[in-house]
Structures are given as structure tokens and as C-alpha cells.
Amino acid sequence: MNGYRDLRVALLGCGSVGAQVARLILEQGDELAARVGARLQLAGIAVRSLDAKRDVELPQELFTTDAEQLVLGADVVVELMGGVEPARTLILQALEAGADVVTANKALIAAHGPELADAAEQVGAxxxxxxxxxxxxxxxRPLRESLAGDHITRVLGIVNGSTNYILDRMDRFGDSAEDAMRVASELGYLEADPTLDVEGYDAAQKATILASIAFHTEVPVDAVHREGITGITSEQIQAARNAGAVIKLLAIAERVTATDGTQGVSARVYPALIDRDHPLAAVHGGKNAVFVEAEAAGELMFYGAGAGGVETASAVLGDLVSAARRHVVGGPGIPGSAHADLPILPVGEVRTRYQVMLDVRDEPGVLAAIAGILADHGVSAASVEQSVPEDAAGTATLVIGTHTAREADLAATVDALRDSDVVTAVTSVLRLEGN
Amino acid sequence: MNGYRDLRVALLGCGSVGAQVARLILEQGDELAARVGARLQLAGIAVRSLDAKRDVELPQELFTTDAEQLVLGADVVVELMGGVEPARTLILQALEAGADVVTANKALIAAHGPELADAAEQVGAxxxxxxxxxxxxxxxRPLRESLAGDHITRVLGIVNGSTNYILDRMDRFGDSAEDAMRVASELGYLEADPTLDVEGYDAAQKATILASIAFHTEVPVDAVHREGITGITSEQIQAARNAGAVIKLLAIAERVTATDGTQGVSARVYPALIDRDHPLAAVHGGKNAVFVEAEAAGELMFYGAGAGGVETASAVLGDLVSAARRHVVGGPGIPGSAHADLPILPVGEVRTRYQVMLDVRDEPGVLAAIAGILADHGVSAASVEQSVPEDAAGTATLVIGTHTAREADLAATVDALRDSDVVTAVTSVLRLEGN
Structure with a gap:
């Protein structure tokens, strides 16, 4: 303990995560003190309304509506309000006053991470x-510190629990998209505005943060190519299952070399097929996982709870202990990623694989025509499976899996298939990831 | 860069990991410098013989046989010699001289971790x-830092790639134990003395380290209960498969409350059944994974390559960058776990589940007799499956899955079953873990 003075912790926000953080700071005082080398004193909790109901019973005298005042006297500020303002301004004020800052605010970090990191670095916080x-x-921490001596090449994340829950129900219980979404909503898995989850906005914010850290490059959230899961049908889930795969909504951050040789970064979110043998395929329900490929380390995966008040509080407390220790032992904080400033490449430059399902005329020459379209775009087929449904006179179904090719060429191939006389319908287009 | 002086890195050992670490330090000088804030200068590589063949071509002038001399001038010492001596003495000398130390030496840390951590803490290294x-x-790092504000309750690790490879082949390809072991040996997965792998000695060293870090308690390696995989048969693998499970060699570190109320720690290694839906079941081939259960965070898993020269070098370099940064920014190192000094409880105090396979007489009253034996020991059955093989006149096979009970009671139950008149043979006893 060394008799170091108590450290003042200011908590901003008291929602499901904040209330658990407050409880753990109060309940585990001795243990946290042993790990930090000083006692953590919960100086106060800034909230919008003093009367709101909380998940946890907490001493009333801790609450204040004056966040600015609370921040000024703090050694460590824990921001759990969410949203961009006033969180951003309060964090900048805290950093200027020399406090360390811990936040769980993905929207803020996705939008203003570099600004905040610079502000912290300037004062050594x-x-x-x-x-x-x-x-x-x-x-x-693993990306920033454990892999600091390695070259990360790709990050594939299942980082939105709600959509993973929906897709997992459709896969494992055969739910329709509507049913799975209704259950997810009833269980409280979906945000009040489910668009944030199902259209991939939440995952895109996380893709921004992952790409920024993995590649030391600022990736604005609107540079993330984004496709949600609303178009995913039971038929696609079933077809994936038949092909030994599963559909997951992936947030992908990747080092990419463009056709002209430019080294850059791609960040994107879309539902994709993953082989059932891939570790990401075993991520069920509302769980999250981040699969990392690095030059030396090879493949790594980090798996666990992606949401939940007490679960998220664990990560906040880890950061809090680390920041508080820094106060005790001295030295500046670990600076944000050195900016490698790689260009952000459009999704067209990405190399991936497509699985395309087509309804085609069941007549001679069709396969040759389709093979010709692929060849025209420099795309080659890895597998072609044809079936003739009993009730579809004159029509056959084709499932084409391509080899790896440029996204732009694959997309152009699909457009050409759609325009082709022998194709009556393109029923599904999904990327295959993870290989 | 701030013009900080170059940092001298001394490398001890140049085997498969050491050669890759040397290569990466030399090849990625600029990037490492950007991350550290100072250049890393590879001051030398201590080896036993200057003429040995290396995995990587390295400048001959870097090599020396005088490890002691090399250590004295170093800012960071990277010890990759393996074995206890002279590694231990060299590390103590390095720490006394104020150098930071990075090591991949599990045998040394398992045997002398607390001594070395104390030596580092005394000088702030x-x-x-x-x-x-x-x-x-x-x-x-995740256990020590990210979970520093949480309570870890259990760690289940697949931490020996060779045995996982063998068990995975038996499960997925139907290999016999002998065939799987032969292939593992041919692929170089097994140590020269395979006993270290297949009898669980290697996993026990890792269990010691995991338990020490997770529970801030010194756990000597000979306090680890250890069972290897040499007794595992194809029949057990097949029976596991039929039961929707898979057999994995687990290193387990767990908080345990003994019958008398004592709070303590258990560290153990044994092959166990894991449900196929459990994330650990998807860890194939030579891969490793560590599954962590914590009070707040819930379930986490960390997955990746458990061995390999370049893969392991990634982890070494992460530590090296972190230690080198500390030199640049100042402040002491993060101290080793505060010693909670929990007692280490015998395996008998652990609570687990058993799956027992029996050959029994096929006659009335047998089930009642067996149920009576379980009840006498306070053990209850979760499932009983009986089958009568066609060729075994008068004999039936029983598979009993128990509910959770004390290991000592479960073991006593098996002894009593073995002694029972109605049981002709106990053909398999395995624990079920992960629930």
C-alpha cells in the first residue's frame, strides 16, 4: 500500500454498466486497493436526474447533476453516459485537468477517438x-500491447450480440427472420431503434475502432462499407447449413493491397458465410468474438460476452485499475496508436469470395454461358452445384462458389449474371470469409 | 522518437523461438522504434555453440558464448534458453543490474516464478x-491487467498442443491412440521425451502459472493433480462422441470451497469430457485455448497457436515492446500478483461430474444395487444408459453420468462399484467439465 493517498474516481452515468461499476468499486475496496497500491474513492456519480431508478442500490449522497464540477477534482474519470455530447467535452476537460479517463463509449471513440487520444498524449494521461x-x-489491450511487436493483417469480429443472436436462432432453431427478431426484442437484445443493430451501424462503429487500433490509422466510421442482416432469409441460412457453413454478421478490418499496388486499409461490415470448422462459427447466442490474424502470431481469437451491465463493468474496472496504478507508480499513459496513416481503400479493392445462388433455365448451354460470364470478369468458380426442383419445370438452381477475386470484379460478375438471358433470378449473394 | 538513446536487448538462446525474435528485431527496426519511442539494438545472442545451425541467417558477430557478460550491459534481457539453470541465475543477475526481463521459459516460471517476481519488484524492474x-x-496480460478489477473463479485451458492434436485425430479421423501418436511424432508435435506431453507434465507447469496469476497465490507444480492421456482409448472417444461430447486434456485452475468451508485453490490436469457446444470443443489440431470464468465478465476464451517459433516470438516481442516502452516513459514495472496466499486444496475437495462406463450382469436388481452404491456416497445420477451388446451373453453395459459432487465421493463411488458383485468391469471413468 505504501501509504499512497486515496485516488478520486468520478463516475459519469449510472445506467446498467455504471451502476455495476459503482457497486464493484464500493464492494471490492480492499481488493482493488491491493491491486492498485492506493484506495479508490468513489468521489461521485454524475447523472441527469437524481430520482431515476437504478439497477443497484447506491448511497444517495454520491449522486450529483453537476458533472463538470465532479470531473474537476478527479484522478480518474469513468465515462459511461454514452453519446457524443456532453461526454466528449467532459472527457476533454478531465484530460486537461490531468485526470486519466476510462470510457465504454463506442459512438464517441468511433467519432472522436483520435482527438481524444491526442488530448491525452499531450498531457501524458x-x-x-x-x-x-x-x-x-x-x-x-491485446491488440495494442500484446501484439505490439507483430503485424496484424486482418481482424474478423462478431461484435454485435443482437444480430448474432438472431442469426444463431435462425441457424440452430430454424426460426424465420421475423420470429428470431421478435424473440431477440422480447429478451431485450435489441436497441430501442433496432436499425442500429440489424443494419450494422453498431458493428460499423466497432469496425472503426478495431481498424484504427490494429493498423495505427484513423478510419472514420463513414468510411466503413456497411451491409446489415435484414435481407438474410431462412433459405440462405438453410443453404449455408447444407454447404457446411453458417452466416455471421462480421466487422472486418484488413490490410489490403489495391490493384495499383497501394497499401491500405479496408473496414467493412456485412453478413458472410463462415465454414463450420472455423472458430467463429462456434460463437452462439448473444456472444461476441474477435478473430485476429497476425503475421507472426498466426490466428488468435478472443471470445466472451459482448454486452451486459456487469460483464462490461469488468472491462471498465480493468481499465480503471490500470489507470489508477499509473497514478501510483508514475510515468505517462501508453500513447494511442502511432499514426501509420494508411489510405482507406474502397470495398471494391478487397479480395474475397462469393457464393451466388441463381435460378437458371434448365436447357443445354446454360452452364457454358455462365462460365463465360465469370471468365469475362476474371473470376473462377471453385464449386458449382446444380439442382432441379421437382416443381420448377424448365428451371434449375445453381449455387456457385468462387475462388478469391476482387470485390469489384465479383460484384460486376453478379450484375452480368443478373442481366444474362439464361438467368431468371439471382436469389442470394453472400461473401465467404475466414479462409 | 524524442531522441531517446538506443535500448540494448540481450537475447539468451537461439532456438526456434530465439531465431525468430532476432529476425523480427532486426527486420522491423523502424516499426518497433515507432512503437517503443527508442530503437531496439540487438546487443548480442548468447548461445552454447557458435557453430550450431540456426533456423534463420543472422549476423555471425552477434553470437557469443558469454551470456553473463552480455546480460550485464543490457536494458532488456530476453531469455529463451529453456530449463531452470543457467536461465534462473542469468535472469536474477539481469534484474539486479536493473534490466527488464522477458522469458518464455515455462519450466523456470513454474518452478521459480515467485522468486523472480520478487527480485523484479525489489528493483522496480x-x-x-x-x-x-x-x-x-x-x-x-489479460489475466493480470484486463481482469484486474474482476474475480476469476475458474480457468480451463487446452495448453498442450501435442495432446490436443492426438485427441483431435482420434475424434475426427477415428485414429487409434497409437496411430495418432505416431502421426503427432512424425509431424514434430511431440517432445523428444513424449512423456512430458502425454503424461501432462507440460500442462501441469502451465496450470501452475495460470493458477498463480489468476488467484494471486503461489501454486507449486508438484501440488498440481496430474493425469495424462495415455489411458484414453478409441472406445472412450467414440462413447464421448455418442454422448455429444469430446475428450480434451484440460489444465484447470479453480477457486474451491472445501467441505470445512476453507476457501482455497485447486490446480489439476486431466483428460475430461467437454460438451460439443462448449467453445473449447472447437479447439482442433495443435491449437491452444484458455477458457476463463470470472464473476463479472462471465465466460471468456482466448484461442490461438500454443507453440511454433514465429508464433511464440510474437508474444515475446509484445513483452519486449512493453518492457522497452517502460524504459522510455519511466516508472516501475507492473508488480507480480499480490500474494493472496490461498491454501492449495487436494483434488478430493474439487466438485466435478463423472461419466462411468460399466460392464454389469444382465439380471434383475442390478440397477437397484448400483443406485444404492451411488446413494451411499451421496452421489446422484444425472443419466443412466443401458445397452446389451449382442455378443455378450449375460452382460450389459451401463453409462452413468453423475450430477456434480465432491471428487473424493465420486472416486469412492467408483471404488465401490469396482468391488460390487453386480459389476464385472469398470471400463471408463472420465470427468465432465465446462458446465
């Missing part, structure tokens, strides 16, 4: 946000 | 050993 991506799962 | 458990997988 620590800004940490382990809880902003994948809740309880330690992913930010 | 950093001792890190991310690569000592589960190779490339970041597990030490």
Missing part, C-alpha cells in the same frame, strides 16, 4: 476504452 | 512471460 468493443472481452 | 503459457495467445 491515459485514455482507455476496453469496454467500447466487445464488452467484457479483452481485445483493445 | 519488469518481468514478463506471456509466451510461457499458450505460446502466441495473449493470456497472461
Amino acid at each position: 491515459q485514455l482507455s476504452y476496453e469496454a467500447a468493443v466487445a464488452g467484457a472481452i479483452p481485445i483493445i | 519488469q518481468l514478463s512471460y506471456e509466451a510461457a503459457v499458450a505460446g502466441a495467445i495473449p493470456i497472461i
